[in-house]
Amino acid sequence: MNRRTALAGLVALATGLALAGCSTSDGEPQLEVTGAFMPQPVGDMAAGFLVVKNDGGTSDRLTSVTSPLSDDVTIHETKNQAMRMVTSFEVPAGGELNLERGGNHIMFMKLKQRPEQGEKVSIELHFEKADPIKVDLPVKETTYNPKKQ
Template identity: 65%
Template sequence: MKRRRTTTLATALILATGLVLTGCSSGSDDKPRLNISGAFMPEPVMDDMAAGFLTIKNDSDVADKLTSVTSDIAGQVQIHQTKNQKMQEVTSFDIPANGELDLERGGNHMMFLKLKKKPNQGEKVSVELHFEKAGPIKAELPVKESTHNPAKQ
């Protein structure tokens, strides 16, 4: 009887330890896996502001949020939501697990205000995207012609 109780107790301890270790795991699924693609900035027609566009793909089971954008080229970069053809600044954009966030013409976008230098076609603008969970990610936005509008694939 004593042997059975010891075996049962040992089994219970092994199972409990396994559950605790699994719960404390710092595996790759704890942080979102984000990829940036399709980035561009149309050459600004005004000297003091510009827009930026890109797609953020989340290849993980963990949702995240884009909380801000910074760039040396602008005094301020805002993230804007477009609803009913009106844009307004927002504090963040959700990036769903196994989904994506599209910042595109006519929709949600980045707005570069108080430009320190007007970027010209052929140049690249560096940005740092700040996320709630993934941390900062740097990206380059090639400056395209002012009418550039890639087809959604």
């Protein structure tokens, strides 16, 4: 009888360990936003930049951005010095989506007001899987570029 009890205990332990390895929480996107900023706009358009870091085991996609600053906010990629609107950007599992000067970015058209340096612009990032993330973009000087600081 002791062998059967011990064997049953080992089977239960092994099953529990196997199920623990299948946990879905490791497979979810785990998103964090850093380095957000907006250069002070000089006209009725503006750009936003930030990094979305994904520490999760599943990729996600940034699908849209909304803001009270503009009813026309889009995401753009830059390739070969040409800018074009896209429907989404991948946020790879264990990786980052970099929206940076000279590259992919958020575009604000037909601004409702022109934010000044020192103010903050509220945005909300929308993803395919993860919940929306609210971010405040500090408005920096027009020529601000963190890579050149």
